[in-house]
Amino acid sequence: MEEETEIELPPKLIPVFDTHDEDEVALDGARYRGAYGGRGSAKTRTFALMSAVRAYVLAEAGQSGVVLCGREYMNSLEDSSMEEVKQAIRSVDWLDAYFDIGEKYIRTKNRLVWYTFAGLRHNLDSIKSKARILLAWVDEAENVSEIAWQKLLPTVREEGSEVWVTWNPELDGSPTDQRFRKNAPEGAKIVELNYTDNPWFPDVLDQERLNDRETLDDQTYAWIWDGAYRENSDAQILAGKYRVAEFDPGKDWDGPYFGIDWGFSQDPTAAVKLWVFDRRLWVECEAGKVGLENDDIAKFLIDRIPGIEKHTARADSARPETINHVRSDGDGKRNNLPFVEPVEKWSGSVEDGIAHLRSYQEIVIHPRCTEFLKEARLYSYKVDRLTGDVLTKIVDAHNHYIDASRYALQPMIGGNNYRQRFAAMAS
Template sequence: MSSVQLPIPAKLAPLFTATNKRYRCSHGGRGSAKTRTFALMTAVKAYQAMMNGESGVILCAREFMNSLEESSMEEIKQAIRSVPWLAANFDIGEKYIRTIDRSVSYVFAGLRHNLDSIKSKARILLCWVDEAETVSEVAWQKLDPTVREAGSEIWVTWNPEIDGSPTDKRFRKSQDDSIITVEMNYTDNPWFPEVLEIVRAKDQKNLDPATYAWVWEGAYLENSEKQVLAGKYRVAEFGDELWRQADRLFFGADFGFAKDPNTLIRSFIIGNTLHIEYEAYGEHTELDHMPKLYDTIPEVRNWPIKADSARPETISYLKRQGFKISSADKWQGSVEDGIAHLRGFDEIIIHPRCKNVAKEARLWSYKTDRVTGEVLPKLADGNEHCWDAIRYSLDGHIKRKTKGAIFF
């Protein structure tokens, strides 16, 4: 096949046609078509290898991947099926993708837990790392030499968050001539769908400028003055038995209303570091289903739980179900004092399995003046349900310091 047409954004065409490049990368905001395009081009790469008589694997990786449902498999399947001549050259099953002659197969893996097993894979012709913002430097150091076949390449796509993250340093700020990087945002996507345009316009109206720029325009979101926990937390694994070195476990619960979730968070303190290790996060959870939700967290029935005092009837019900639960104290300025206490830790470490805690840590913020952009001493609504639970769990440790209005 000497010449074909492929549905890829014009801005990305030079990235795939450039010669002598080992690393082909794209970063940017939501709706840019970068993931769809890279998924399609992995199939083109597999097809070319088959036609050249090569055999090996296309490795598709992410930092965390516990199942195929969390992988890029479906994206790649859709991309192949969208191009008839590609579809005719692939065998696609429920749990596999391979060329029609079986010479090239796809492998999906999480870098955090599968790096050592990746080394034993068959010839890696190409490795595509999607959602690469959180990939650690250690992972990059191990992965890079693993992709070692002649002519092999590493492709990287990510939505930037931290200026100076390992991925950012390696592929966006590097002067290495073997790297080509293109920024892609929704304005670069010629097929940007109407449904996303509705969402984007809504976000432009409702989000503060910094958050909007991060979501849609590929801007960094780090140490923003509006972030409540800016520079104070990180997401990292730690051992499941580490809590035994602590004096105690802390359990805190926030109760959902209407659209709000029910949350239960388990944490512990070693030195002056707060470790957050388990979360229960239930949306539209009926009262009689809450015990089952709580029981997903180990040790929950053995330790005291501090909860939102605004729901005494819920606390009473959970007590009757065998939980050692009571209301946390509140006072004028207790939210502000709780935030000061959280920021007083040397560090807050969030285990990766606490996805909602980590998400809220990033998004929990103060309001900004819509005209000047100044950060105001008033919390924005939303993205605090897990952190409310964490504050409640520290009842008795948080001291009354402030005077003035309650911040909500």
């Protein structure tokens, strides 16, 4: 059976379907598994395939019951995941030989495990009566209501039963988003999966993606391809201030400006290269890595951000020992950034920095700066849990590259701040 158990998955989904026994296809017993993200990520195909693997394992173990494939709306089998499951099974010879596939049914040939397909909006009562649901996979789950989840989950109650969820996020705070992303159950194996994580992403879809990049606004593009929310919160700090475009800096542009935010245990060391021109901020390059040792910082950044070793690079002053280390070449034993300077911080410096970023007519982000772009979409003010009101306090998350940008531009930000302080003192 060793040859039979070879299944190709997108690498990012391997931990989701991991097993502690290398000789088995059996899963590890997690109650919840899932993936969310944009188009072309192979989410649906992979979960369809692994549902068949799960059915195979259960049938081989002598268990009898149902693999329930649900969607919020399903008026007929044409609206279901049936064809996805059939194609997935037929793509693997040993699975194809193990299942009996008809026009309106899929079951193991020993008839112990079979598939059923249902819409959650109008078929919840009939779902509750399904005997022995061993696995419930809900695809296109973004629009599943909280009531549907409350009714569905208790029906999946067999020993060792599982719930799988795949969806394309749309609304920040949807019931599915709240349950399985923001407040994922303990032990759940749920990951973000986008086209960049799909090793089989086809050229025809890539051409469509590139066309969307040129013709759609960033928010719509990000929703389709990058798994971002379609309806963003009013709390987003840079909402409406940025776009994505390729560019080459001109000779008359101001800059370059370099900024570095030092990493900690779980945070990346992040650096950026910026320009200013035509009342716009241009984000040309970025580099970042979690767990970057001090000895390796200079070489890592020099290799990825052209010119950073030849210009002033402004960095977080909270780590003076790191600044001193990166400045030094270790008696010629390592690369160094000789012109790194610590930035000044003051009460309200973060808010002043944000105001400066928003003062540009727009922030233009080069497509290669994917982490900066992600932060531009996610960097937010806090929202009152009870009222939903947007507060003035900033969430300290999704801000490493944005912090590096504030540091890079600090002379301009600080200059304004100094003038304000001097004016207050003189009055």
